Amino acid sequence: MKSFAHTSQINTANMIRKDIRALSSYHVADASGMIKLDAMENPFTLPPSLRTAWQAVVSEVDINRYPDSEMHGLRAQIAMRDRVIPEQVLLGNGSDEIIQMLLLATGSGTVMTPAPSFVMYEMVAKWLQRSFFTLPLGKNFALDAEQFLSACAREKVTLVFLACPNNPTGNMWEREALQTICHRFNGLIIIDEAYAPFASRTHTDLLAPNVMILRTFSKYGWAGLRLGYLLGSVSFIHELNKVRMPYNINSLTQASASFLLQHDDLFQMQARMICNERKRVSDALKELPGIHVFPSEANFLLLRVADASMVFEQLKRENILIKNMHGSDPALQQCLRITIGTEGENKQLLAAMRRIYHG
Ligand SMILES: Cc1ncc(COP(=O)(O)O)c(C=O)c1O
Missing domain, CATH: 3.90.1150.10 (Aspartate Aminotransferase, domain 1)
Structure with a gap:
């Protein structure tokens, strides 16, 4: 490693926030x-035949140009698949990136999830110094709506993540429990359906101004493409878009996903x-x-x-x-x-x- 004689005494690691240094990657x-x-x-x-056709599609991409920043084509395809309008779709570099956008853009109230659940909710909340509360799941990892709602009120919760099916427990919570939470909680509810392709039901019908659905193509067969999406209200997606990195979905992913969706x-x-x-x-x-x-x-x-x-x-x-x-x-x-x-x-x-x- 090259040494920098006059700055060798400076400990740059100390320039990283103390609470970040205390985390594990x-x-x-x-x-x-x-x-x-x-x-x-x-x-x-x-x-093999699909791989060859896909390679032909990818070989046509002009990588000297920035990607299509608005992704009209891909968003329209996803919107049609999920029976919403394209303005209700926000794309992320994996759903992880959308979790980060949500935690970045939604103010300072407490974030809550049941526990155990997907680790990235808490990890990103810590990066962004958001207050984070977990409520232990019940017997057989069941979600008790009443308990959940009282914890939301007590902890002044403004944003909840409900992964359904849940990771790492694998179970679906009772539809009634989710419905009760969606009807009675006034903050933002993100129903994370990363595992929807393998589940007996989805929750698109629960979409409401404060209820969003988060999905990913990672488990569906395209983990290497890094593509997730959020379905929400037009006005919410419009605002959240303001913290989306320009060109967050690269050209190869856009072209690949557009093509692969034709082989759903x-x-x-x-x-x-x-x-x-x-x-x-x-x-x-x-x-x-x-x-x-x-x-x-x-x-x-x-x-x-x-x-x-x-x-x-x-x-x-x-x-x-x-x-x-x-x-x-x-x-x-x-x-x-x-x-x-x-x-x-x-x-x-x-x-x-x-x-x-x-x-
Ligand atoms: C519940 C849940 N949400 C989101 C993700 C993140 O998926 P992505 O690959 O789209 O970032 C995972 C990944 O394991 C997950 O289990």
């Missing part, structure tokens, strides 16, 4: 050479295959002694075992990477989260689990 485990069942990706690569049926079929595999893997895991598999409407399963770290490490030794949730929340003691893979990957996972349990 988002950890992504090294998965090289492993069966990757840790990040809720779609395990299917593009079929393929990705819907893959989602159905993942749901079938979810049932098969869940049933097989339940046969093993001492494992509790929680019901899931997402593309992953949450399980409780006797010793999560032991199972995690043993699978790692067999080149299978899952996520150890133990220690991340009091309700996730001895819990593991396993993304559903291809049939072949799931077979290898189940064989490895049987070896761990039966020797």
Whole structure:
């Protein structure tokens, strides 16, 4: 590393805010050479003929130019798919970016989520020095609307994130509970439907001036493109757009997504295959002694075992990477989260689990 003689005494790390220095950065485990069942990706690569057609589309993109900043074409496609108007759609570089925009643009009131839930809500809230409150979920990770509403009032909450299906628990909350919260809470409600492709229902019908739906294509098969979107009221989307980085969706992603949306049926079929595999893997895991598999409407399963770290490490030794949730929340003691893979990957996972349990 080059040394800068006259400034070598300056500690630049100290120039970073103290509360930021106290954080840990988002950890992504090294998965090289492993069966990757840790990040809720779609395990299917593009079929060869579609890949060739997609490459032709991408090769036409003029990367010397900035992307289309307003993304009229792509927003119109998404709007049509979700039966809203394009002015109700805001695109983000992953839904993570939209979470950041929401927390940046919505003032200083308290943000609340049930716990455990998706870690980025709290992480971004901390970056932006927002006050953040979590309400523990009930038995079997149920959401109690009355408890939730009284916590909102007590903590002076202005913004809530409700991931449904929830990550990392995988369950859907009762529609009635969500409906009650949407009808009685006057702040902003973001229903995060990252796992909608695998769920038995969505909540677009709950859209209201203060109720928005957040979605992503990451779990649908395009995690590498980084594309998420928010559906909301025209006036809210108009205002939120003011904190969107210019050109936040690059040209290659725009062209790819526009093209791939014309092949939606393929990705819907893959989602159905993942749901079938979810049932098969869940049933097989339940046969093993001492494992509790929680019901899931997402593309992953949450399980409780006797010793999560032991199972995690043993699978790692067999080149299978899952996520150890133990220690991340009091309700996730001895819990593991396993993304559903291809049939072949799931077979290898189940064989490895049987070896761990039966020797
Ligand atoms: C509930 C939930 N919301 C949002 C995201 C972020 O997705 P994206 O890849 O679009 O940033 C995730 C990713 O795991 C998630 O689980």
